[in-house]
Structure formats: C-alpha cells, structure tokens
Amino acid sequence: MPRQLHLSAAVDSPGHVDAGHFTALARLAERATLDFVTLDDSYAPEPRRLDALATFSRLAPVTRGLGLVPTVTTTHTEPFHTSISVNTLDWVSGGRAGWLVGVSDTEAEAKAFGRKGTAPADELWAEAADAAEVAARLWDSWEDDAEIRDTATGRFIDRDKLHYIDFEGTHFSVRGPSITPRPPQGRPVVVVAVAAADLAPDAAAGGRARVTTAARYADVVLLDAPDRATRLTAATELRLRAGESLRILARIPVALADEAATAALIGELAEGGGGVDGFHLVPADPARDLAAVADRVVPALRDLGLFRTSYGGPTLRDHLGLARPASRYALAATLSSTPAAQVPAQAPVQIPAAGNDAAAPAAAPAEVTR
C-alpha cells in the first residue's frame, strides 16, 4: 500500500462569527477525515473574526476525530494562559488539539494592549520560542499519574509528580507548575508556518528566527514554497534541522469552482512528493471547496489507496503518526533514581537542548495511559 498522505485545511472565513458556519465546515472536514483544520487569528482590527481557540473549543463536542489547530499569538498573551488554554482544548476534544504559533507585529495590536511597543520579527519569534518552551514545560509539569486519590493518606495528588518549571527568559519568567493536569496527548501538536524563503541563505532575520522556532518546537510545519523544486530543498533542510519525526505539509491554495480544478488537485495530491508528508489546503471559498474535497477529492484519493477511509485513532497525534511524548520531568525522575546517575532528587531538571518532542519517547518508551 502506498504511503499515506497527510491532509489538512484552513477554515478561515473572515466575517463569519456564528458557530453554525464553522460547525458545517468542521463536519465537511471530518467527513473527509482530514488530519486537522486550522483557524487563523490576530488582534489586528481587520478582518472581523472570533477568537480562534474559542471557536475550536465550540467545535470540539460536535466533532469526533478532527484535529483542531487554532492560531494563538504569543506577543501579547500571557504564556501561562496560552499553555492552559491549549491544554484545555486538548481535554475538551479528547486529544485533538494543536497550536499554530503566531506573533503580532503591528503597531495597532501593540496599542490595543498598551503594554509594550512593536519589536522586530526576529525578536518576536524568539519570544514565541520562549512561549512554546513554557507551554511545553507546563504541559509536562504534571506527570501523567500525578493524581493518586490515596484515601489511606488523604492525598489527592502526589506532589512529587508536580514540577516547578522555573523558566527565566528575556521577556518573561514563569514558575509553574501548571494548574491544568497533563493534556491527553501529553503535549498538543505544535504547528509553525514557514516559507521556503525563510530557509534561504539570504533570509531576513525574522525568517531565520521563525525557522529556528519551528525546528526546535514544531511537530508540524506548514510550508509555503513557490514550486516543487523549492519545496524539496526547503523540506530537506527542515528535516536536517528538526529530525525525521517532523511532519511537513505543503500549503497550497485551492479554488475548486469546477470539475477541472478538482481533477487537477486530485492529480497534484496523488503525485505527492517534493519531500513533504502531505498538504495543507487553503480554500478560496471554504464551504464550496471543503465540500468538493469531501465529495470528490478524498474519495478519489481513497480509491487510489492514498488516504485513510476513517480515523485510525482518537488523537491528532494518532492521525499524524506522532508518538505521545513522556513528561521530561518523569524522565528526569527516572534517571535520577538509578544509582548510576548521581543526580540528587532535588536537582534542577536539565531540559534537553534539542526541544524535538519526538526524541523523548525514544528515550523513554512509556506508553502512558491516563
């Protein structure tokens, strides 16, 4: 059987603020068994739109398998709030949450908060990396089995399985632990959008910082590339920097106004390639185009054996073939309890420099149940 494609789509619908509209789109995406949908967000005055994470929380109970990946920006929002909000989306969706990391680079957004001015893109992406680091540490800060309900001792939790994260960065510090228990996926799926130009030798500082953030924290990269050759080069470079577990989805605009356009898309998706794992479709008209994807494109891909007929597992990590990471703190505790590693139990936890999430399960094959 040929390698399975990963397919996802944007459901951005500027101007729509009713839950019914997004519910209809999510149902189309789910009928197509897409891995996930994304919804953009920003604090810019235009276009008119709802908070993306709120919208996807509203969709969680009315969907069953679809991954939900809202944009949450990092420039003005508290990292602690971001971590618990994405964590909560994972709880309410039963493990289908992701986070498309964004930054706010406009004067208008800065003034709406009135707390700090604008900053260059490289600084914003360095701050976004810190926010991703804090979010991941907070997700890990409760070990999976921290809740013990031990009636004999009267202890609801084992406090030794809750961890301070003690993050100190340029822009903020966060003590932890989280107030929200570890999410069902361990860590929700982190997504970063990258343009091939960001990987070029002459890339701007902001683009380079974006790639650095993606390479270190992303489980999935949404890759913008103008052509197939550029896509291949960029994907190769990304894998070199981030490792083989990174999922790379080429972002392609679609406008499925007629049968010819639909047939062309089927051809493009079936051909696959360019070093990517699949595609992120950006519809011109989400209702029309997602209906065409569900009714025409995906059935054709299924006939070719290229795409799943149903969701294989309940979580977004399952769809993407990504392992559930163990908590870094549980791993550290395991290491420190072995006689060979003379690490005192109270020693600060060493965070692996390479923040590649998928590295953790290889080191600690803990298929954690909850």
Add this chain to the structure above:
Amino acid sequence: MTDRPLKQIHLAAHFPGVNNTTVWTDPASGSQIDFASFRHLAETAERGRFDFFFLAEGLRLREVKGRIHDLDVVGRPESITVLNALAAVTTRLGLAATVNATFNEPYELARRFASLDHLSDGRAAWNVVTSSDAFTGENFRRGGYLDRADRYTRAAEFVQLVREFWDAADGGTVRHRGPQFDVEGTLSLPRPPQGHPVVIQAGDSDEGREFAAATADVIFSRHHTLTAGQAFHADVKRRLAAYGRKPDELKIMPGVTYVLGDTQEEAVERAAEIRRAQVSPATTIGYLEQVWGVDLSGHDPDGPLPTVDPVPDSGIVKGRTTLGDPLEIAAKWRAVAEEKKLTSRELVIEVTGRQSFIGTPEAVADRIDTYVQSDAADGFILVPHLTPGGLDDFVDRVVPLLQERGVFRTEYTGTTLRDHLGLPVPGRP
C-alpha cells in the same frame, strides 16, 4: 411580607472542585478534569432551568510549608475554553467564568468574552476577580506589583475599558487614557448578542459592594443567616441609586451548599458526614497552620486549639485567600471553641462552613423561597460537594417543588442569560 407578587428565584450552579469542598473520597466522585464531568453538571443545571453555570479560578497551586498542598482536589481547565465547549452541548444555560483582572489585559478579555457570547448566542458571563498576590504573579509577566489598595481601582478601570470595547465593537475605535491603562484598539467583532456579557462580582467587602453597585449585574456573596442576608441586600441595593441604577439591576446570589435527606435527621446526619470528609484531620492541621503561621504537624486535631500565639505574615501558606488578622482570628476561634466545647477539627468544621440548606426537599425548597421572598437574596449559587453528580438530587427533588410554588421557571422564557436574569441589554452610550 406584603401582597406583592412572588419574586422569581434565580439559581446557578458552581462546578465544585479544586478545594476541599469536593469530597473526592466518595466512591461517586468522578474526574474533575474530563469534559464529561463538566458536561454532566451543565446538562443537569440546564435540565433544572438554572440561570447559569459557574466556574472558579486559581492560577497557581497552593503551597503549605513550601510544598504543594496535596489534600484537596486540584487540577482544573482554563474556564473560558471549557465554557465555549459547553456552549455546544447546552442551548439556554448561562456560562460564567471567573477571570482575573490583574493577570489579563482588557482588550484580550473583551474579545474573549465577546467571542464566548457570540458562540453561545448570548449566554456569557464574567466573574471579575482581582489579585494582589505576588505568589500567583510569579506565573505572569505582570508579576505581583499591584498594591492591595489598587486592586479595585484597576478592576474598575479594567471593567470600564472592557465595556468600552464591547460598545465600540464592529469597527469602532476605543481611545482610553487612564491611570491604569493607555490603549487604543478596535474590536473586530460585532457587538456581543447581550450587548455586554453579564458581569458578576464576588466578595463582601465595602469596596467590593461599591464596585458591584457601580458596575456588576450579579453579586456572588456569602451570608450565613437570614438577617445578615437582609442587611447585605438592603445595603447593596441602597448603593445602586448613586449610580443611577434600579434595585433589580443587580442580583444578589450567595453561594450555598445543600444536603438533602428523606427526613430532617437523615439530612443532618449526612451533612455531618460530608463536613467530616471535607475537613479531615490533615485538613484541620492545614487550616490551623494557615491562621497560626507555624508548623503544627505535631498537633492533635482531636484535641483543643493550639496554645501558642499565631505568627502573622509568616507565609507558611501561599496561594490561598487571606482570612484576616491571625491574632484576631485565633482569639475568635478560641472563644467559639471554648463556648461550644469543640476540638480543633470540630472548630474548623464549624468556622469554615458556608451557608447550607440541610433538610428534606420540601424544607430546603421552603427555606430557599423564604430567603428570596424576604429579600435576603435574589437567588443562590449552589455549590455541590460531588463531581459530577452533585446537582442531580437538587434538580430532581427540589426544583419541581419551587416550580409548584410558582417561584421558579418551568421553561426558559428567553434565550440569553440577560433574559433569564431579567436584565436589559445595555444601550450604547
């Protein structure tokens, strides 16, 4: 009592959990974090035609003697996110989130509550709380800089600014220069369906009452007796006129627990069991340490109160609402213990209880109705002691009795939370 028409009772439900209210040792105690638990409680509240469902907040885990407190239910989701999900599985129930005004920014909260109001078709509510707690501040950029005295100043300006954003929604630009905030922003959303999501204020202090009278739609209070409730009711309603508001524009809803039994004796017995489960020997010591500020791990919870004097501001307990001056509290507790001949544990059970309706369904319905008809409250926020089934018996056994009395709705007559509370949609200025 006069021959005025019967007042209609307002009812809300608090998601229990994340303190010692929840009796997690009960075999019927389920998850405090799975969405199914939230869904069950919300669906039960909606089945009972409640006005709203209410979530509390805590942004750092409490510590005792430098270690995370491990005896109570702990671990909660982010409230607004859960409420957006609950909006999908309910159609009328109001959805109230407690969100701190200290560790958030007005533009962002205005947008998040406006989004919840749109996604729930007009059912959002915000319970405004503030913090001067540097301990919690260690999780946030703002830290713990705020003086206690500035809390309501910031909160008042915060709420005013949020309302400006709601009023200017759909493309209008807000320009605000004040002592706390200097912002200029445009909320790119239509005005929320309720105009302004319902604003709730929790707390009984003088500043809290004034703040509520000035700007809140609901006040979440705590009063133990009918007369104390009546005095509070009269005081708060009197303050409204100064802000050009009518008495029924602010609903007073104390938080209460309740225990039902087939007989009064059975209910009283169950209530005592529940209180003993909530205040274990270890929990007793925790409460005493909170007041005394010293390590009391060697103290006998079934003996008298500690004889040593409290140490004020010792910081032994962190992340918990301060009870007040430790020396005063200790003196008061000792007086109560002596008068009623109570052990330490019995004393803690006595002084930490909140108002509770204990009895047969008929007796509980009668007392709730009496409180409301005699203006000790406009309704109640019920705090069940079990997750997720803690509201089932109230909805099955007490609500029908209130409905028979004609003091509680049998069907929702409106669609929004403002409709349920009888509050008008605020006009744009």
